Structure formats: C-alpha cells, structure tokens
Amino acid sequence: MTRAALFQMTTGIDPLANAEAIAAAARAARGGGAAMLFTPEMSGLLDRKRDRARAAIRQEGDDVVLAAAREAARREGLWIHLGSLAIAREDGKWANRAFVIDDSGEIRARYDKMHMFDVDLATGETWRESNAYTPGDAVVTVETPLGRLGLAICYDIRFPALFEALGQARCDLIACPAAFTVPTGRAHWHLLQRTRAVEASAFVLSAAQVGLHEDGRETYGHSLAVDPWGEVLLDMGGADDGGTAGVGFVDIDPGRIADVRAQLPSLANRRPITGQARP
Incomplete structure (x- = not known):
C-alpha cells in the first residue's frame, strides 16, 4: 500500500503565489505520509486574459513554478506530478504541459495535452484553447513509486482512444488533472472519471481546480x-x-488492480476493430 496526495487548488494570476502554494502542499503531502503529490491542470497560472498571461508564461528553464516544484520535491523527498503548466514554445505558441518530477528534483516525464477545449456552452461560455496552445501527439507513461503512471489532462478525459492506449500499456494509474467548468463538471465529471478507470482497469487520480478564480472563472x-x-x-x-482548496490523501493498493483484471480481463479480451460500419 502506497499513499498519494491530491492538491485541490484555486490557482490565481500570480505564479509566485501559486509556487508557494505548491511548496506548502508538498510539505503537507510528505507530512501525511504520501510518496507522491498530484496537482491540477494549470497549477502555475490560471488567467483567461491571454494578453496579461503572456507576460508570465516562460520556457521551461525560466518557469518559476517548475523550479519551485523541483526544489520542493528535492527538499521533501517526494515525487510530484505537476498537473500542467502553461509553457512557452520556441515557435511562439504555448503548450499545456504536465511534468512528473522525482524525489531528487529530476524531470522524469513530460506530456503535452492532446485535445484542445474548443467549445461554446449553452451557458454562454466560449473557450478556444487552440488559439494559444499547440496540442501534443504522444502517449506518455512513466514508472513511479505508485506504479506505472499514464498521463492525460482535463478535456482528454472525453476521448477514450487515449485511455485505451494507456490501458494497453498496462498503466497501474492514470492522472487526469483538470480545470473543469462548473456546468460540464456537474454533468459529466464523475461519470467520465469512473468510466475511464473501469475501461483501463486502473486507478484514476484527478487533482482539480476549485471555486472562483482571480480571472473571474469558476471551476x-x-x-x-x-x-x-x-x-x-x-x-x-x-x-x-x-469543497475548497487543500490536500487530500488516498492509499493505493496494487493488489486491487490484479483482482479487477482477473475478474474482468477486458484488456486481455479486447480485439482490434478493423471492419467498417455497415449502413
């Protein structure tokens, strides 16, 4: 049995303040006996005003939140999954990028969010993630103290092909950090999380943003x-x-994965779909 910590955040527009919150969460996670801390999507900066956000978004080597998380991991002897940061790319666009950092502060894995949140909701909310961000194109897994971890981010949860690939990679856990809107969360959050866990026969750990943020959005x-x-x-x-910001804990039993896969061997029974639909 290994313990994980989830940090539920209300990320603001000041990266330094967000970095301090992550460092404090790492201390709390280690104090609670966790081997690994999970943070939400956009842990370092949540700002829908892109002109203002642009001044705070840096390349990896200059990102203050990434540097603070790496130092916190070293100091606490704790693995950290940064759910994602907005990272400047060399081509001028941004990546919505997750990081897995080991207990020596080294980056073990990176994952760029594949599916862009481009939607017009009935509430009047309009989001065009692809206007600023470039999607990723690689499925990413990494070995951690909790087992083999597969990476996804927020809107990715709606695309089962990614989770099928992570299931076929025999992930023990899948992280899907998020900044879900309130209307879509009420309708689909629990349903989708539980469905993906069953499909992949894996634990799903999803640290989320919560509440009213400085930029005016609510998660x-x-x-x-x-x-x-x-x-x-x-x-x-x-x-x-x-529900508010804070650190929560869960114990991960690897035996549960083996039990479920023995009872319902859907990963082993899955067959490739090669035919075309008939009219």
Missing part, C-alpha cells in the same frame, strides 16, 4: 481518486457543496 473541483472497479475512494468536494 468545478471534486478532485477524485477512483479505483479500477470504478469505486470513488476520495472526493474532495466542489463549489456546489463547500
């Missing part, structure tokens, strides 16, 4: 840990039920 919260059977082991609550 759903409900950071979740779901086991391979689809049971919710941790739900940190959200704006709809008083």
Whole structure:
C-alpha cells in the first residue's frame, strides 16, 4: 500500500503565489505520509486574459513554478506530478504541459495535452484553447513509486482512444488533472472519471481546480481518486457543496488492480476493430 496526495487548488494570476502554494502542499503531502503529490491542470497560472498571461508564461528553464516544484520535491523527498503548466514554445505558441518530477528534483516525464477545449456552452461560455496552445501527439507513461503512471489532462478525459492506449500499456494509474467548468463538471465529471478507470482497469487520480478564480472563472473541483472497479475512494468536494482548496490523501493498493483484471480481463479480451460500419 502506497499513499498519494491530491492538491485541490484555486490557482490565481500570480505564479509566485501559486509556487508557494505548491511548496506548502508538498510539505503537507510528505507530512501525511504520501510518496507522491498530484496537482491540477494549470497549477502555475490560471488567467483567461491571454494578453496579461503572456507576460508570465516562460520556457521551461525560466518557469518559476517548475523550479519551485523541483526544489520542493528535492527538499521533501517526494515525487510530484505537476498537473500542467502553461509553457512557452520556441515557435511562439504555448503548450499545456504536465511534468512528473522525482524525489531528487529530476524531470522524469513530460506530456503535452492532446485535445484542445474548443467549445461554446449553452451557458454562454466560449473557450478556444487552440488559439494559444499547440496540442501534443504522444502517449506518455512513466514508472513511479505508485506504479506505472499514464498521463492525460482535463478535456482528454472525453476521448477514450487515449485511455485505451494507456490501458494497453498496462498503466497501474492514470492522472487526469483538470480545470473543469462548473456546468460540464456537474454533468459529466464523475461519470467520465469512473468510466475511464473501469475501461483501463486502473486507478484514476484527478487533482482539480476549485471555486472562483482571480480571472473571474469558476471551476468545478471534486478532485477524485477512483479505483479500477470504478469505486470513488476520495472526493474532495466542489463549489456546489463547500469543497475548497487543500490536500487530500488516498492509499493505493496494487493488489486491487490484479483482482479487477482477473475478474474482468477486458484488456486481455479486447480485439482490434478493423471492419467498417455497415449502413
């Protein structure tokens, strides 16, 4: 049994303040016996005003939040999954990039979000992530103290092909950090998280943004840990039920993965789909 910590955040527009919050969460995670800390999507900066955000977005080597997280990992002897940061690319666009950092502060894996959130919601909210961000094109897994971890980010949860690939890679866990909107969260967050855990026969750990942010947006919260059977082991609550920022803990039992895969060997039974649909 290995313990993980999830940091539910209300990230603001000041990267230094967000870096301090992550460092404090790392201390709390280590104090609670966790081997690894998971943070949400856009842990370092959440700012829908892109002209203002541009001044704070840096390349990896100059990003203050990434540097602070690496130092916190070294200091606490703790692995950290930075759910994602906005990172400047050399071509002038940005990447929505996740990092896995080991307990010596070294970066073990990077993942750029594949699926861009380009939607017009019935509430009147309009989002065009692809206007600023370049999507990734690689499936990423990495060995961690919790087992083999597969990486996804937020809107990726709606695309089962990615999770099929992570399941076929025999991931023990999948991280899907998020900054879900309130209307889409209420409708689909728990459903999708539980479904992906069952499909991949893996734990799904999803640290989330919560509450009203400095840039005016509101996020759903409900950071979740779901086991391979689809049971919710941790739900940190959200704006709809008083959930706030903080650190939560969940114990990961690797034997649960083997038990579920023995009972329902869907990964082993899966067959490639090669035919075309008939009219």
